Amino acid sequence: MKPFAFERATRPEAAASLVADSTEAVYLAGGTNLVDLMKLGVTEPALLVDITGLPYDRIEHRADGGVLIGALVPGSELSGDRGIRERFPALAEALLAGASGQLRNRASTGGNLLQRTRCVYFQDVTKPCNKRSPGTGCSAIQGSHRDLAVIGTSDACVATNPSDMAVALAALDAVVHLRRVDGSSRAVPLADFYLLPGDTPHRETVLQPGDLITGVELPPPPPGATHYRKVRDRWSYAFAVVSLAAVAATDGGGALREIRLALGGVAPKPWRAYKAEQLLAGQRPTEDALRTAALAEFASARPLPQNAFKIGLAVDLITATVRDLVAGEGR
C-alpha cells in the first residue's frame, strides 16, 4: 500500500476544502471497499478525509411517507429501521441480501452507492483494465466474464455495479443529494446518477471532484407490493448473478397499474427495465406478457459466451417475481 495522509473532517466545509485542495484526495466513510482497493494497489489516494463525523447519520421519515436517509447511515441500521421495513421492504431485503453483518455495520449508504465493480481484472493491478487504467484494454471480454454485464456495456468495459441496495433504490425512484465544493446542493435522480461505460469506463457517476453525497431521498412508497429477489451462487456473502427489485400493483380488472423493474448483476449500473415496464403497463401480468416484456428489455443486450445465461435467468426472475407479487397482493 502506498503511504497516505489522513485527516478527520468535522464540518462539511472543511471536508470539501481538504478534498478540493488535492487531486488525489478521497472521502473515507466505512472504508469497506476503499481500504481493500488501497491494499490491492487499485486505488492510491494521497489523502483520506474521514467524513464519519459529519452530520449525515440520520433517517428522517416525512409526513408524506417519504424518507431522507443520511449518507452515513450504515446498512445495518437502515435495514433494521422500522419505517424502512414497513414502507420500503424491498430496500431492507436488498440490504440484508448483501455483504455480511460485520460489513453492514461499517458500510455507509453513500459508500454503498459508490462501491466499485468486483470484476477480477479491475482488482488485479498486474492485468489490463480500462476502468482502472484507461486505455490499457479490457481483459474480461476475452477472459473471465461469467459474472459481468450483458447490457449497457461497451467494447471498453463489461463490469457490473455490485450494489444490491442501489437496485432497490432504482426501483423506488430514489434521489441522491449532493453537496458541491462551493457549498451548494444538488439533487440527482438515481436513474441519472450512474454513467454507462462507453469509452470512459473510469467515469462511473456524475459526481464532480469534491462532490459529497449527503443523503438519499425516497419519495413516498409506491402503490402495491415490492420485493427484492437475489439470485446468487451461494446463499450468503455473494454478489448477485442477477437480482431484481420489483414493484407491482394491479387494478380491479387485474391489469398492472404500477410496474417497476430494476435489475442488478446485468449491467454497469442498476438497470431500470423501462422498456419492459412500458410494455407491461396496463396489461394483465400473464406469463406470456411478462416473458415477452422481459425479453424485449434485452433486445439491445450484448451477452458474452460465459454470461449469456443471465438473459434467460433475468427473464425467468422477472416472470416469477411479478407472478408472486401479484398473487400475494391481496393478502
Added chain:
Amino acid sequence: MTTLERTVGAEVTRIEGHDKVTGTALYAYEYPVPDALYGVAVQSTIARGRVRSVDAGAALALPGVVAVLDSGSDGVPRLHPTDDPELSVLQSADVAYRGQIVAAVVADTYETACQAAAALRVTYEEEAYEVELRDGDPHIFVPDTVNAGYPGRTEKGDVDTALATAPVTIDATYTTPPEHTSAMEPHATIAVWDGDTLTLYNGDQGPWMTAGAIAALFGLPEGAVRVVADHVGGGFGSKAVPRPPTVLAALAARAVGRPVKVAVTRQQMFTMVSYRTPTVQRIRLGAERDGRLTAISHNALQQSSRLTPYCEQTVTATRMMYAAPHRRTIHRLSQLDVPTPSWMRAPGEAPGMFALESAMDELAYALDMDPIELRVANEPSVDPESGNAFSSRNLVACLREGAARFGWAGRDPRPGSRREGRWLVGTGVAAGNYPAITWPASATARAEPDGSFTVRIAAVDIGTGARTALTQVAADELGVALDRVTLEIGRSVYGSAPFAGGSMGTSSWGWAVSKGCRALAKRLDEVGGQVPPGGLEAHADTTEDVRARKDLARHAFGAQFAEVRVDADTGQVRVDRMLGMFAAGRIINARTARSQLRGGMCMGLSTALYENLELDPNFGDFANHDLASYHVAAHADVRDVEAHWIEEEDDQLSPIGAKGVGELGIVGAAAAIANAVHHATGVRVRDLPITLERVRTGLRR
C-alpha cells in the same frame, strides 16, 4: 496405578481449545522474534520465459528497505536441487508459470516491504506458452507411476470386448475444475539463522519432514533445521510439504543476516502454495441386466506444471471399489505452463469418486435398479486388482445403516417426482473410501517424579484434534487421567514422524505414542512405580512394526446421502441435509472425529456447488484469486450435516485400530449431491461445480 476409564472413544474436548478461542495459541507468524525483517515476494507476470532485468532503484530508495533479492543477487544462497523443483526459489531467471517468485523485498516493516515490492520493475523475455488442459494434445502421456507410487495404468481381462458385449453400458465424461485449499491461516514463516542452524516457525503439516527437506535444500546436515509448528490453521495438504514461501523466508534471512518473516497474502496463495489439478475423466461401465458389472474403465486426464510431472492418483479408488472381471484404469498427464498442482484433501479419491459414483448412479437408472442395491451387487470379496484380502470392508454396512438413518426406503426414483412449491426436491447416494495408511513414527514418553507425564512426537495438529486424540492414547496406555499427560507436538526435534496427511496421523503417530508409553509403563514397573529424581524416559520407533504388517488391502469406507432442493425459477441448488455413514476403524475421539467427518462433507458440498478456480487462458494464472471470487461454502449453505459411524474393530491396522477420518468425509459427497440434483430435476450435471446455469440448461420451462 489405579484403574481408570479408558478415554479412547470418548468425546474429549480439544485440549488447546481455550488457548485458541482466547487468542493465546501462537501461529507461525506470531512468534516474538527480535530484530525480524519482513519479506514480500514479487511474482512473475508472464507465463513462460526469463527475467531479463530487475530494476530495484525505486524500491531501494524507500527508507527501511534492506534488500531486493532476485536470482542474480550476490547474497542469495545457491540451493541444492531436490526432487521438488518448486523449492528452487530464486535459483534461475527462468519463469515456468505466472505467479512464480522472481524477486523479493526485505524491509523493516511489512508495509514498506509491500510498497517496495510494488515499486520493483521487472522486465521479461516472454515466450509462447500453453496453459489450457486440452484432451488430444500430443504431449499428453501416461506416467509409469503417479502420486504416492501407484501405477499410472492397470489392466485386467479384456475390457473392450466386455464393453462391446455387455447388455447395459454407460459411457460418460466428467470434469472437475482446479480447486484451492484456502486454509484459514495463510502460509507463513519466520526464518531465524544461528550460524549454520536454522529455525523455521512455519505453518506446517509435517515439521520433521519439512526440516529434512529444507536441510537438503541448503546442504545442511540432518538436524540443522528445526521446524516449530505448535498450532496450524488448516492445511488440507497445502502445508504437507514446504512450499516456495518457506524457502524464500529461509533464503532471505540467510541473505540479509537477520530473521525474516514471510506472510503469504490470500491473493498470493492461489498461485504460490499449490492447488488441486483439474480432471477430465471418462468412465465406461458394462453390466449384466442384474446389475453385476462386467467391465470398468476409468481414464483420467490431469495437468501439472513444466517443473514437475505431479500426477494425482485419480483412478485408484476405481481399482478397488467394485468387482468386475474386466477392468482398465489410466492416468494421463499434460504438463503446461501453469503453477504446480499438489495435494488437496483426498487427492485422487475426491475427484475420482465424483466421476465413478456419478456413473454408478447413471447405471442404476439404466438398469432401473436402486443405486444402493447396485453397489451391494458389486461388492468384491477381495481387492479386485491385487487379490489381497481386505483387513475389513464395511461399505455394505455403511450403505444399509446410512439408508435406514437417512430414510431412503420408499424413495420414488423418478427424476422430478417431488415438487414443493417452486422447489424440486431430490435425494442421492454415493459411496466413499479412503486408504487406511500407516507410516513409521517415533515418540518419547517421560515420567516425572511429580506424577506427570510428557510425550513428545513431531506430530502436528492442523485443527483436526490430533493433540487431544494422542493425549487420550497416551493416558490410556499409561493408565492415568488425561490431565496428567502433556502431549508436546509440532516440533521437528521430537524425531521422525510423518506429516498430517493421507489421513494417517492418528494411526501412525498413535502407534508410536502407544508403543513409547507402553515401554515407559514397563520401565516404571521395573522400578516399582517409583519415578527416580531425574525422571524416566522411553523412546519408541515403529519402523519395524509397520514393515512387519501383512500384505492386505486396508481402506476406510463411507456412504454419503444428500437431499437437495432446486429452485425451478432460477436453477439455484440448496442442500437441505447430508448424512454420512462411515466405517473407519476405531474412533479415538468421537467429538473431533465427527467434526473432521462433517468438515469433509461440508468441503464436499463446497466442491459440488461452488469451488472453481477459473484458468485465465490469456494470462496463465487463475482469474479469481480471493475468497470473494473463489467461492467456498459459507454458513448459510450448510444446513443439516450428520456424520455417523459403525463400530468397526480391525486388528490388522495398528494397535490403535484407527483408519483415519481426515479425508474420508469429502469422498463421495459431491457425487451424492450431483445424484440428488439429478433426482430432483432430471438434469445430470457431469461438470463441477454444479452452477445454476448448468442446472438451468436442462430444466424444462
